Structures are given as C-alpha cells and as structure tokens.
Amino acid sequence: MNVTIRDIAAINSIRPLEVTAYLRSKGWVAIDDQATVSSWILKIDGETAEANVPLDTTLRDYALRMSEVLDLRSKIEDRSQTSVYSDLLTTYADVIRIRIDDADLKDGSLPIEVHAQIAQKARDLVLAAACSATEKRMVWHKRKPAQAIDQVRKVRIGQSERGSYVMSIISRVSPELSNPGQGKLFETEPPFERRVIQTLATSLEELDKAAAKAAINGSMESFQNAVAGGVSANLCEAVAGFWDDSDTDRKVEFNFSWSPARQIEANVPSKIRFTGDRVILIREAARVMKEQLPTEDFFLEGAVVKLERTDVSKPGKVTVIGVAEGRTRPILFELGDPHYSRAVKAHDQQLPFHCIGTLIREGRGYTLREPREITVQEEN
Amino acid sequence: MDSNAQKEQFSRAYVQAVASIAGYAWSEPSVDEDSVDLTLAAKGYQGSIRSPKLDLQLKCHADTLPTADFSFPLKLKNFDDLRDEALMVPRILVVLIVPDDICDWLQHSSSEMILRRCAYWSSIRGFTPTNNISNITVTINYLQHFCPSSLMDIRQRIGSGGLP
Numbered sequence: 001m002n003v004t005i006r007d008i009a010a011i012n013s014i015r016p017l018e019v020t021a022y023l024r025s026k027g028w029v030a031i032d033d034q035a036t037v038s039s040w041i042l043k044i045d046g047e048t049a050e051a052n053v054p055l056d057t058t059l060r061d062y063a064l065r066m067s068e069v070l071d072l073r074s075k076i077e078d079r080s081q082t083s084v085y086s087d088l089l090t091t092y093a094d095v096i097r098i099r100i101d102d103a104d105l106k107d108g109s110l111p112i113e114v115h116a117q118i119a120q121k122a123r124d125l126v127l128a129a130a131c132s133a134t135e136k137r138m139v140w141h142k143r144k145p146a147q148a149i150d151q152v153r154k155v156r157i158g159q160s161e162r163g164s165y166v167m168s169i170i171s172r173v174s175p176e177l178s179n180p181g182q183g184k185l186f187e188t189e190p191p192f193e194r195r196v197i198q199t200l201a202t203s204l205e206e207l208d209k210a211a212a213k214a215a216i217n218g219s220m221e222s223f224q225n226a227v228a229g230g231v232s233a234n235l236c237e238a239v240a241g242f243w244d245d246s247d248t249d250r251k252v253e254f255n256f257s258w259s260p261a262r263q264i265e266a267n268v269p270s271k272i273r274f275t276g277d278r279v280i281l282i283r284e285a286a287r288v289m290k291e292q293l294p295t296e297d298f299f300l301e302g303a304v305v306k307l308e309r310t311d312v313s314k315p316g317k318v319t320v321i322g323v324a325e326g327r328t329r330p331i332l333f334e335l336g337d338p339h340y341s342r343a344v345k346a347h348d349q350q351l352p353f354h355c356i357g358t359l360i361r362e363g364r365g366y367t368l369r370e371p372r373e374i375t376v377q378e379e380n
Numbered sequence: 381m382d383s384n385a386q387k388e389q390f391s392r393a394y395v396q397a398v399a400s401i402a403g404y405a406w407s408e409p410s411v412d413e414d415s416v417d418l419t420l421a422a423k424g425y426q427g428s429i430r431s432p433k434l435d436l437q438l439k440c441h442a443d444t445l446p447t448a449d450f451s452f453p454l455k456l457k458n459f460d461d462l463r464d465e466a467l468m469v470p471r472i473l474v475v476l477i478v479p480d481d482i483c484d485w486l487q488h489s490s491s492e493m494i495l496r497r498c499a500y501w502s503s504i505r506g507f508t509p510t511n512n513i514s515n516i517t518v519t520i521n522y523l524q525h526f527c528p529s530s531l532m533d534i535r536q537r538i539g540s541g542g543l544p
Contacts (some may be wrong), residue, residue, distance in 0.1 A: 007410050031430075037468055040428065050423075051433055051469070060464045061471075064419075067411045374465065 001379040005070065005081050011063040016055045018091040019069060020177060022050060022157040025260040026077075037065075042076070042246075049076055086158070089170075092261050095158070096169040099123060100242065101251040107163040112245075119157065121241035122169055127152045128234035129190040129200035133192065137309055138224070138289050139232060141361065151196050171197050175261035201256050203230030204272040207239060211278040214285065224287040236286035240279050248276035290361060298324070298359040300331060304347035305307065309340065318343045321351055324366050333357060333368035342376050383482070389487060392418065393474040394499055395438060395526070398465035404434075404533035410427050415461035416471065422535045432539040433469040437462060442480045445497055446522040459516045463507040471516070472534075473502045474544050499526035501534075503544045 003278045005011060016038070020030070023040045028051065028378040032039040038053045048256070053070055054065040070088070074081045091151045100110075100118070115336045130148035131140040151171075158168035188200065206229035211363055213222035225230060252272045258264040274282075300324030309316025315336040322331050335357075356366040381389075393444050395418055399406050410438075417438040423431050423485035439459060452475050454462075462471050476499040487494040500520050509517045524530070534544045 002409050006410065008411050008413070011411055054468045055470075056466070059466050059468050060412075060461060061416070061469055063411050064409055064413050064416060064435070065468050067406075067409070068419075071410050145420050316404070 003045060003123075005067070005085055007183045008063040010085070012057070013068050014066050014070070014085070014088050015055065015092075016053055016066075019053050019066070019088055021261050021377055022088055022091040023053070033241065035174060044076065047094050052262060053252070076186065090257070090259070092175055092259055093170045094125045094194065094259050095256070095257040096171070096197065096200070097255040098167045098169070098242070099253040099255065100165045102164060103249065106128075106302075108160075108165060110165050115147050117244075118167060119290060121238050122150060122157070124172070124234065124238035124241065125200065126155050126169065126196065128232055128238050129230065130196045130249045131201040131202060131234065132230040132232055133195045136228055136230060137232055137321045139146075139361075146195075147192060153195060154193065157299060160259075166337075173259045174195075175259075176263060180262045190262070197256065198264070198268050199230045201254070201269050201272070203232075203235055204239070204254055204274075205229075205269045207231045207273060207282065208272055208278065210285070211274075211281045214281045216275070217352075220285065220288055225287065233289035236289065239274065240283040240286060242274075243276060243279045248279065297356055298368065299354070299356050300359075300371075301352060302328075302356050304343050305349065305355050307344060307347055316340045324359055329366055331359070331366045331368050333371045335374070339371070342374055349378070386482060387476075387478065388417075391438040391440040391474070391499070394476050394495060395436060397495075398499070398526060398528055398531055401464065401528035402535065404440060404531065404535070414479060415458050419469070420531075422539065424495050430500070432535055434534060434538060434544065435467075435469050436474050437471065438474050438476070440476045440478060443477050443497075446477065446500075446520075449522050450500040451517045452520050453515050453517050456510070456512060456514055457509070459504070459507070459518070462504045463509070465537070466508055467505075470503070470538055470544050472506065473504060473520075474503070475500050476526075477518055500524050501526040501530065501544075505543065 018039050023042075024030070024190055026033045026042075028040040029043045030038060036054060036056045038055055040051045040053065041316040042049045042051075049072060051069050052065065054062050056062070059065070067210040068086055077084065083279065098118075098281055116348070127144065127148060128140070130151045131137070131144055134145045134148055134183050154172060155349060156170045158170050162168055189195070202340065203226075206226040210222040212229060214220070223236070235270050236285050239252075243250055251273060256268075256270045258270070300320055300322045302319060302320045305314060305321050306319035316334050317332060318340070319330050319332050320332055321328060323329075324331060343353060354373070354377070355368070355371045356373045357371040360369055396406050397422050404422050408423070409416050409419065415437055418436045420434045420436065421431055422433075424531050439452065441452065454473070462473055477497040479496050479515040484496055487496070500522060501518050501524055502518065504518055507518075536544060
C-alpha cells in the first residue's frame with residue numbers, strides 16, 4: 001500500500017537533523033550546507049539523486065520541502081511514505097515493538113480494556129528497566145528514583161502497527177559523536193536513556209531464562225540470581241500483565257530497533273519472545289520477590305494510631321506510624337494479651353511504642369509479622 | 381466541470397507547456413499546501429544551486445488583453461504566503477488571462493495550436509503586510525510575461541542564488 005502523507009502537521013514533526021543523520025546512515029553524501037538547507041546526493045545506477053533538506057523549521061515552505069525529501073526517499077527505497085516517515089521520526093530513538101500474538105487479535109484490533117491494560121504495562125516495563133538502570137534491586141516500591149521517573153516521561157508510544165497487535169515504544173537517544181582517526185571522541189558509558197532500553201532488553205532475556213530454569217527445578221533461585229541482570233518484581237509484574245489469567249496461548253515478542261546514531265554492544269539481545277507457559281511462573285516470582293523484603297528483625301518505633309479488637313478472646317489489630325524504607329508509614333500487626341494492653345496504654349497516653357518483627361509488604365500496605373520485645377517508652 | 385475548475389486546469393496546462401520548453405520538470409505539492417499549485421525543478425543546472433526550484437501559485441482570469449499594468453485581487457492568506465521571505469524555494473504568482481468565451485481559449489489546427497491571451501508573473505516577496513481583512517489587490521506588470529524565455533531567465537537568477 002503506497003500512502004502519501006499530506007498532513008502538514010505530520011510532516012512538520014520531522015526534525016531536519018534526524019533526516020540528515022538518516023541520509024548519512026543510508027550512504028548519502030553531503031555536498032553543501034547553508035543556513036537553511038543541507039544538500040545531499042546519492043549515486044544509484046549511474047544517476048545522481050539529490051535531496052535538499054530544509055534546516056530551519058520556521059520556513060514557511062518547510063513541510064513542502066520536507067515532503068519532497070520524503071517522496072524522493074520513498075521512491076528510491078521503493079517503500080511506502082508511511083514506512084519512511086516512521087523511520088525518519090525514530091532516527092535518534094531506540095524503538096521497542098511489542099508484538100502480541102493471539103488468535104483473537106489477528107485483525108490488528110484490540111478490546112479497549114485490554115489496550116488500556118497493555119499501555120499501562122508497557123509503561124511499567126520501561127519504569128522497571130529505568131529503576132534497574134540506576135540500581136539492581138529485587139523490588140522497587142512506590143518511591144522510584146527521580147532519574148527513572150524522568151526517563152519514563154520522555155518515552156513515547158508510536159502508532160500501532162499491523163501484525164497481530166504491535167505496540168511501539170519510542171525512546172529518544174542522543175547521537176554518538178566520533179572523532180575521525182581517533183575513534184570515539186569520549187570513551188564514556190552510554191547515556192541513561194540508552195542504558196534504560198539496553199537494561200530492558202538484557203533483563204527480559206534474563207527473565208525468560210530464569211522462568212525456563214524455574215519450570216525445570218521449581219525453584220525461585222533462578223529469579224533471585226537474575227536480579228543482578230536487571231530482573232525485579234516490577235519487571236515480572238509488567239511482563240505478566242501482558243496476559244490475563246485465561247490468555248495462556250498468547251505469545252508476546254519484544255523487538256528492539258537500536259538507533260543508527262549510536263552503536264549498541266554486541267551482546268545485547270534484539271528479540272525476546274515469551275510464550276504463555278512462562279507467565280504463571282513469572283507472576284509467582286513477582287509475588288514471592290515482593291514478599292521477600294530484607295526486613296527480618298525490623299525495629300519498629302512510633303506512635304500507636306489505631307486499635308481494633310472486636311473479640312477480647314482474639315488478638316487485636318494495632319497500627320503504628322513508623323519509619324520503613326526511609327519513609328513514615330502506617331504498619332499494621334496483631335497483638336494478643338498481654339501485649340495488646342500495652343499498645344492501648346501507649347495509644348491512650350501517647351507514649352512511644354517499640355517492638356521487633358518481620359516487615360512484609362502486603363498490597364499497598366506494610367505488615368509486621370511475629371512482633372516481639374514489645375515495650376512502651378515509659379516502661380524502660 | 382464548472383468554469384473555475386476549467387480555468388484551474390487550463391492554467392496548469394499552460395504553465396506545464398511553458399515549463400517543458402524552458403527545461404523544467406513540474407510536480408504538484410504532496411502536502412495540503414493551498415498557496416502552491418505547482419513546483420518547477422530544473423535538474424542538473426550548473427549554477428551555484430544544482431537544482432533550482434520555483435513554486436508557483438496559479439490564477440486564471442477571463443478578461444480582455446491588458447495594455448497596461450493591471451490589478452488582481454488575492455486572498456489575504458495567498459498574499460501572506462507569497463510575500464513571506466522565509467522560504468527555501470522562491471515563489472511567484474502566475475496570472476493567466478483568458479478570453480471570456482471558453483471556445484476562444486484554444487484554437488487547434490493541423491499546423492498549430494494557439495492558446496489565446498497570455499500569462500504574467502509577479503513576485504510579491506517582501507511586500508509589507510496589510511491591514512485588510514480578507515483580500516488585497518496587487519498590481520501585475522503587463523510586460524512581465526510568463527513564457528519560456530522569462531522562465532529560463534528566472535532559472536538563471538535563482539540558480540545563481542538570486543531571486544526570480
């Protein structure tokens with residue numbers, strides 16, 4: 001299908017320096033650079049094609065001139081304008097195409113509820129990778145690194161593509177600068193935006209391998225080992241979120257297209273495919289990881305703010321405002337007699353309450369299991 | 381086909397005939413650009429600009445043969461698009477005058493084909509903006525014919541980095 005893009009706003013969104021970078025990557029040679037135009041030639045079959053790229057987006061004929069470049073490339077590369085357009089928009093970007101292969105989605109459409117769920121999980125996926133790019137952790141709770149949050153804000157969703165259902169995630173990446181004769185100008189690590197997408201690719205591969213091992217040995221160990229490779233409970237939940245409970249036949253494929261403006265390391269995978277049989281393991285791994293917070297012998301200190309006991313023959317529920325993982329939060333636990341009466345005293349007399357236990361995150365809240373060494377400040 | 385559509389098509393045919401003689405290839409804009417009807421491109425030119433281009437806005441008007449400079453009304457949008465200096469490719473206005481009766485526009489025989497009246501070109505680049513709300517009248521030089529020789533001269537000028 002050869003579709004011509006007539007929409008001026010769409011053409012205006014093409015950035016000139018991305019076009020010139022793309023032309024360079026396709027073998028075009030710059031012959032002249034002026035303030036408002038960059039001229040490029042390409043020799044094909046003894047003939048010379050010429051492309052004049054407008055450099056100033058404020059030119060009144062910017063869209064018209066850029067559409068000529070698009071049209072020329074479309075003819076030379078024998079591809080649709082929409083395909084060339086898509087490439088031009090992502091010259092300085094890493095693109096992740098998430099392909100959901102499901103018999104129900106063969107026509108390329110998606111139920112609206114499923115679409116909303118998938119969009120959310122795609123965001124969670126990038127956020128999990130961005131967190132892991134800052135530090136490898138088993139679980140990331142509410143408080144995520146600011147750098148990771150910022151990066152997620154910069155990531156965009158492209159137009160969906162045909163082929164079962166394909167969602168594209170676009171992450172812009174700054175181009176690599178080289179110094180002819182001396183290799184790279186600066187031998188530094190890649191920029192954060194590239195590290196995030198690279199982490200996503202490697203951690204998805206690690207996750208797939210860990211799930212395969214867990215299916216054989218029935219152990220969490222492979223998932224725990226994969227944490228060093230960027231796998232986290234958050235990543236597991238995001239990946240599992242591409243299926244619902246009944247979707248075991250669904251296959252999900254992650255394809256990575258790396259920006260031609262920056263080299264990618266050789267060992268970074270570009271394609272990872274998850275089959276439905278992995279999901280149940282990945283989902284369970286997420287749950288277990290979240291429960292495996294390193295909080296044994298957690299020392300809780302704070303004010304009792306809530307007491308609840310409907311039957312005196314059973315333990316009562318106590319809520320203490322204490323500090324967990326660097327933040328003040330309500331922590332819930334149960335106390336039987338005689339400890340419950342101490343909590344009541346601390347509450348009524350506004351005395352500081354102390355105890356030790358195992359801190360566990362449950363849903364959105366924190367729970368202290370096996371509370372012991374319970375003291376109220378006045379009692380010391 | 382209504383008479384306006386006929387005039388539009390006839391003006392395109394006229395310009396394409398002239399451009400062919402002057403050595404230009406023509407193309408229609410592939411985006412929704414209502415102030416450019418045709419783009420002419422002279423490929424392989426050996427001036428400072430390898431492939432000079434020229435954007436044209438075409439108008440066709442039925443009238444008697446002008447014997448002096450004449451006024452032509454333009455929509456404000458067209459006027460602003462033509463007078464703008466921030467353009468990569470220069471633009472000109474081409475006004476084709478045709479006889480009132482469409483039967484007189486073209487005469488054909490085995491020895492010749494005659495297109496009656498003539499087209500004129502004008503560059504209004506750099507004109508000062510107007511306070512008019514919808515239209516503005518511009519003056520067309522009746523000696524500035526849009527013909528193969530004038531188009532070749534234009535190519536010479538813009539190919540050397542100048543203006544039409």
